[in-house]
Amino acid sequence: MLTSFKKNIETNFSFLKGKKLLIACSGGLDSVVLTHLLKSLNFEIALAHCNFSLRGKESDGDEMFVIGLANNLEISVFAETFDTKKFAKEHKVSTQMAARTLRYNWFEEILNDFKYDYLLTAHHLDDDLETFFINLSRGTGLNGLTGIPKENNKIIRPLLNFSRAEILQYAEKNNLKWREDSSNQKADYLRNKLRLQVLPQFKETNESLLNNFQKTQRNLQSSQNLIEDYMALVYNLVVSEASDSYKINVQKIKELPHTEALLYELLNGFGFTEWEDVSNLMDAQTGKQIFSKTHQLLKNRDELVLTEISDVNTSEEFLVSKDGITSPINLKIEPSKYIGETEKNLIYVDSEKLNFPLKLRKWSSGDTFQPFGMKGKKKLSKFFKDEKIPLNEKDKIWLLLSDEKIVWIIGHRMDDSFKVNENTEKILKITYSN
Structure with missing residues (x-):
């Protein structure tokens, strides 16, 4: 397998030569074999191990094994312990999704902080087949059936051409040791059910299943x-x-x-x-x-x-000081000696007509204002309709208010009652930018 793996690297992953590589290592068969293969080919590698605290002493044992493996191979190792169940509860996601999020966020931190070029994972051909059936069972388009990508930005999967049987044979031939994850033997998740119950029967009926799958x-x-x-x-x-x-x-x-x-x-x-x-x-x-x-x-x-979809709470309000505000949008307020041309992102107002702090919020039904240049009041909903502003744009519009009175529909129209006139002594220039 070492010869085949070397050829695969030279053919498909030649860009890895001379790079700093981080291996996601669980301590299981696949990641241990990937580590030994790359070490045998003299790549500069380090290991990264996640302890998700899901299997008690067994999880701690996996961590100690990976640290020992790195020490024996004289390579660097990173290990991190996560409270996965707490994270899942706080973010209202499944344990599996929590573990995935924690894992890849941490891997990215290591890549950036320690200047590693790529993250290598030990996904293999059987993993690819399982993913195919999972996506098929959930309903997917063609893209969902094309399998696990060999490259995904900085994530590289150089074992995807190899079956689990080939990987096991290499490990046994080279007397490698690895850790068995007891949770892999429980048919609690769809992937485990496929791995333990469904796919073995497929392989029994068709010895060429994996080869035919690769062609497909x-x-x-x-x-x-x-x-x-x-x-x-x-x-x-x-x-x-x-x-x-x-x-x-x-x-x-x-x-x-x-x-x-x-x-x-x-x-x-x-x-x-x-x-x-x-x-x-x-x-x-x-x-x-x-x-x-x-x-x-x-x-x-x-x-x-x-x-x-915006993550800003539409009912949230923000106070605006005499200098302006920088979040959630950027408003700059400054004195001006003259009136320039009013634009969508720029208005001039009479300073004496404002009562600071001003308020910033999204529009709501029932809001009214007096459009600049008009005498009567108009509902914002009617203004938006007349201006042919689509619904998705309305939801993004901010209002600037003084004493609960609209000063400016930001980016669209100011209220006539705040305009500068012949009696104005102090002018304020208000500028909006994203």
Whole structure:
């Protein structure tokens, strides 16, 4: 296997030569073999081990084993203990997701702080097959069936061409020692059920399963590459970009064959799961919207507008001093000797008409103001409609207030009652920037 591994590195990962490599090492069979293979090829390596505190003394034993392995090989080692269950509870995620988040955040810190070039993980061909079936069972597009990527930014997986049987054979032949994770023998999770109960029966019925799977993966990847090339053309044709949104031209995408498939490819990755609702949105009335956990998709006339959901609490208020404010937006307030031209991000007001501290908040239904240059009051909802401001843009608009009275719909219109006139003695210039 060492010869095959060396050839794989030279063919697919030649860029690793001369680099500082960090290995994610659990102490299990796969990561121990990866460590020995790279050490045998004289790479500059170090180990990083996560103790998730999930298996008591067994977890501590894994940590001590990895530290001992590093000492025997005379290489550096990093070890960190996490309170995984506490993290999962605080962030309302599963234990598995908590462990993954903690692990990769910590790995990234090591890469940055100690100037390692790449993180190597010991995922192998059997892991890839399990992931294929997991994604298949959950419902996925072609991309979800193409398997675990060999490269993902700084994460490299050089064992993906090798089966677990090959890895085990190498370990036994070289008298390597490793740790067995007892939780891997419990069919509590879908991956373990596949590994312990389902896939062994598949392998019994087809001895060439893994080889055939590799061929299938290559074919699927070729198809995916073809789709990506085509989607680049479609993207340029039907999508326009704004500073904080993407707009899909409904009429143009409808003129293309396989409209729903194209829509899936454009929006896959933004967390949407109800694809029938996404498709129906193309024929919905203006204002109809659907949400994923991270994004909003809005029908606005002849466009679908995709925006990221803001994490700012819409009911939260911020006090603004005489100098301005820098968060959640940047407002600069300064004296001015003259009135310049008012712009979307710049207004001039009568200082005497303001009562500091001012207040910054999002708009709410029922808000009214007197638009600059007009005599009567107008509801903000009516103003937005007249200005043809789409719903997703309304939710991002901030108001600047003095004594609960709107001074400025920031980026749009100021209130007429705060304007500078012939009786003004002190002028304030207020500038807005993102």
